[in-house]
Amino acid sequence: MEIKKAQSQELTRRHFLYMGGLGMAATMLGGIPNLGHGADKRPKYGGRLRVAERFGSRGLDAHKNQFFMDFMNYSLMYNALTIPGPIPDMEMCPDLAESWEISRDSKEYTFSLRKGVKLHHGKELDSGDVKYSIERVKDPATRAPRAYAFQVIDSVNAIDRYLVRIRLKEPFAPFLTTLTTMTCPIIPAGWEPTGVKPAPGTGPFILKSFVPNETTEFTRYDNYWEVDEKTGDRLPYLDAVYVKKIPDEAVRWTALKAGDIDYVGYPPRRAVVEEQKNPTPGILALTPNHVGCVMIYFNVSKPPFDNKKVRQAVAHAIDKRELIQAALWGLGEPVNNQPFLSRSRLYVPVQDREADLARAKQLLAEAGYPNGFKTEFLQIGGSTEFVTCVPILGQLKKAGIDGTLKLTDAAPWIQSMQKGDYTISIRNDIVRFDPDDAYYINLHSGEVGKNNWSRYQNKDLDKLLNEGRRISKWGDRVPVYKKVVEIIREDIPVLYLCQMTVTIGIRDYVKGHEFGMATYFCYYKGGIKKVWLDK
Secondary structure, three states, rough: OOOOOOOOOOOHHHHHHOOOHHHHHHHHHOOOHHHHHHHOOOOOOOOOOOEEEEEOOOOOOOOOOHHHHHHHHHHHHOOOOOEOOOOOOOEEEOOOEEEEEEOOOOOEEEEEEEEOOOOOOEEEOOOHHHHHHHHHHHHHHHHEEEEEHHHOEEEEEEEOOOEEEEOOOOOOOOHHHHHOOOOOOOOOOOOOOOOOOOOOOOOOOEEEEEOOOOEEEEEEEEOOEEEEOOOOOOOOOOOHHHHHHHHHHHHHHHHHHHOOOOOOOOOOOHHHHHHHOOOOEEEEOOOOOOOOEEEEEEEEOOOOOOHHHHHHHHHHHHOOOHHHHHHHOOOOOEEEOOOOOOOOOOOOOOOOOOHHHHHHHHHHHHOOOOOOOOEEEEEOOOOOOOOOOOOHHHHHHHHHHEEEEEOOHHHHHHHHHHHHOOEEEEEEEEOOOHHHOOOOOOOOOOOOOOEEEEOOHHHHHHHHHHHOOOOOOHHHHHHHHOOOOHHHHHOOOOEEEEEEEOOOOEEEEEEEOOOOOOOEEEEEEEEEHHOHHHH
């Protein structure tokens, strides 16, 4: 039996080194006198936390609406069988499942559920709810974006009230990573939520109001099952959480300094750097860790990016370190043909491609574009990655690629990307818990029209991706994913550039925000459920 136990939230040497090297870690810690600030005081109940984020949620069907801001909301409203631990390890930990057993052939998972967990409408959670939720995500009629993760499931059986057995068609190494709220929040059996009427959950907060793509407000769920392991207090501490969409980072920062907002995700990096040098009374500017990956999507199904040499030219034209300094004020780190940093346990070493303007021009000439060409970037205005657009366009201009920007909102952007109605686009991807989650969803031929937005198809890569997910031991998976990364390096259906250092701004009375998953609202033993207001 595999039983998960609580992990320490202290800043270990491994976490310290992960935060961008010793120099970057020292810079970041300079602005964080105590990541778990408020630990010397007993938390208080009450208060309304006002949050400003880049995006608004598009809808609240927990299995269908799964953009970044959607599952940020779900982490407040729902639980799942498993939950990620803090960065960098991101080990899968128990959530609604207290423990699990994995069969010797790695094809059968038996989960023991927590007893006495109440859903928001009063019913006790049981194995039937888990079975229903998994099967609803798996059902093609649901059109769940992450249903691909459950293709491997053969059957789900409720053995008794608190025991669920899932049988797989074949071994699937990252299976536990697919059982978080990012893929399958648990809802009551038989419930059919809509985009504006969510299903009840078991999370620390209940939905109070929702204006699509604008605001969401939650109130405390008094019967939430989890307690603070340090104090024994029942969580959460806050009475309410109000999340407002403010696309402009400067406006978010101004709202924080004016006292209109308590917590902002991704304030301007320049402001954060300056704030850490010259602190403003009442404000804390935090840079806790790297999350996600800035990457370029090429639509390889139409010119000019159907030509591999053109994509390689782009890779040679971009100087990643210069980009980080120009766009991110140094708050980031280059990646090497994959979305994982070299200190990550998921990193696979390969030879990186160096910035080389002369080589970029040569490749363009060989591809039939000796005088370069014009292209249009489809981008979300005000998004996290938007700050990288101008520097990237400037670097490409030197190679002869004249790029312009077409701005849109998140919902139409996603539709265009899925349909292939774009030429090139920059995106900051979410954190990935496993190489399978990073590569299969983005590059497998079976995901074209759904999640493979580059529309790249390669039978050899498909075979490797299928093989990698069947192998249980990480050591045996490494050679497979090394070949995967080498194919990505050569063909460049997507170009991985860098990981951004997350920036967060909070008022100094916001306590309990510990190091974990940065702006992610919930992780094992942490998140908004532990935040309290000292006022």
